[in-house]
Amino acid sequence: MNLSSILLFVTNQMNGQRTLNAGLHLLRGKKSGQTLTDVEYFNVKPFFGILPKLEEATYAKAADKLLDSGLIIQDEKFIKLTEEGHKRVEELPEFHFKGWDYRGREMIFFGRIALLIQALSYLREGETSFTPIQRDRDIQLFVKRLLVDQPVNNPAFAKRIGEELKTALLKSGMSDVQKYIFACRLSGRTETAKTWDQLTAEIGEDSDGLRLLFIESLHRLLPTVEDADDFPFLKNIAFDIKVSSYLTDSALHTKRLFDKGLSLEDIASIRKLKMSTIEDHIIEMAMNDIRFPVTRFVSEEQIRKVVSKSEEMGTKRLKLLKNEFEALSYFELRLILTASKEVDK
Numbered sequence: 001m002n003l004s005s006i007l008l009f010v011t012n013q014m015n016g017q018r019t020l021n022a023g024l025h026l027l028r029g030k031k032s033g034q035t036l037t038d039v040e041y042f043n044v045k046p047f048f049g050i051l052p053k054l055e056e057a058t059y060a061k062a063a064d065k066l067l068d069s070g071l072i073i074q075d076e077k078f079i080k081l082t083e084e085g086h087k088r089v090e091e092l093p094e095f096h097f098k099g100w101d102y103r104g105r106e107m108i109f110f111g112r113i114a115l116l117i118q119a120l121s122y123l124r125e126g127e128t129s130f131t132p133i134q135r136d137r138d139i140q141l142f143v144k145r146l147l148v149d150q151p152v153n154n155p156a157f158a159k160r161i162g163e164e165l166k167t168a169l170l171k172s173g174m175s176d177v178q179k180y181i182f183a184c185r186l187s188g189r190t191e192t193a194k195t196w197d198q199l200t201a202e203i204g205e206d207s208d209g210l211r212l213l214f215i216e217s218l219h220r221l222l223p224t225v226e227d228a229d230d231f232p233f234l235k236n237i238a239f240d241i242k243v244s245s246y247l248t249d250s251a252l253h254t255k256r257l258f259d260k261g262l263s264l265e266d267i268a269s270i271r272k273l274k275m276s277t278i279e280d281h282i283i284e285m286a287m288n289d290i291r292f293p294v295t296r297f298v299s300e301e302q303i304r305k306v307v308s309k310s311e312e313m314g315t316k317r318l319k320l321l322k323n324e325f326e327a328l329s330y331f332e333l334r335l336i337l338t339a340s341k342e343v344d345k
Helices: 003-014 022-030 034-040 056-068 085-090 108-123 139-148 155-172 178-183 194-203 207-226 232-237 249-261 265-273 277-286 300-313 318-324 330-339
Strands: 074-075 078-081
Touching: 003 056, 003 078, 003 085, 003 207, 022 034, 022 056, 034 085, 034 108, 034 277, 034 330, 056 074, 078 085, 108 139, 108 155, 108 232, 155 207, 155 232, 178 194, 178 207, 194 207, 207 232, 249 265, 249 277, 265 277, 277 330, 300 318, 300 330, 318 330
Parallel strands: none
Antiparallel strands: 074 078
């Protein structure tokens, strides 16, 4: 796995209808109206925000690799796969990311685990003073609260947590390499976590690829812990990692006013925001609520016609659809494409 393979898959999903930077915004988890819409249009939620600190130069290098290999081409300003690129997509392994659910917070989860393991390795030996592997104050306080009134000096306590973690890793379905990376990133009283450079030299994979494998492993481990009753302590560690609302904070504010029956114009006036921003919030709401009242804005007949034409033309590009439906606004077209489950077929 590497960044280029993920970009190849994302480019295939976007089907020549987005620019190269669309993938960068997706992987970083940009909360713009366009990126959030793309997530739904092109069924790429798993990759949203998996690399929140992705540098533009690193992304460009991965894209150049695909361009130089003849797997993608730039058609005007849009990126699409070549025939060889389509063949290569068929050979890609299945990805198991859940970026839409975790948005980088999986690293907080691992930080808690890493500090817990380190703390127990010292405490069970009666040593209460050590330099924490995690400098994040919130993580430190979380683990400290977690261990209050626990028998931290009892080896059986540490063993029970170790067994929980071992069982969860096995049930998660992650690869042996991913389990190894996970274990190597942990520190204890007598062992220090391996650096990414050390793992690169040992495994033979570039560090970016190893980091992606690591992120994917956490995305496999978290649902395993969340969805079972076998891991009570790990479930406590996973507290508040999965996002509680898929709406941005601003969209959530708009939703409260919308639910009260206010018009978009009134909401824009109250919130002192542009109408286009409020419309972006409505799109977000429609994305995340199958019961959203789409017909409050467009008719069922309009929905049917737009979806049919989109499938006929093989595109979700608004400019092309606008030429076919001049009476509909761009907002109405976006709403139809976002809310209609038929578009994903």
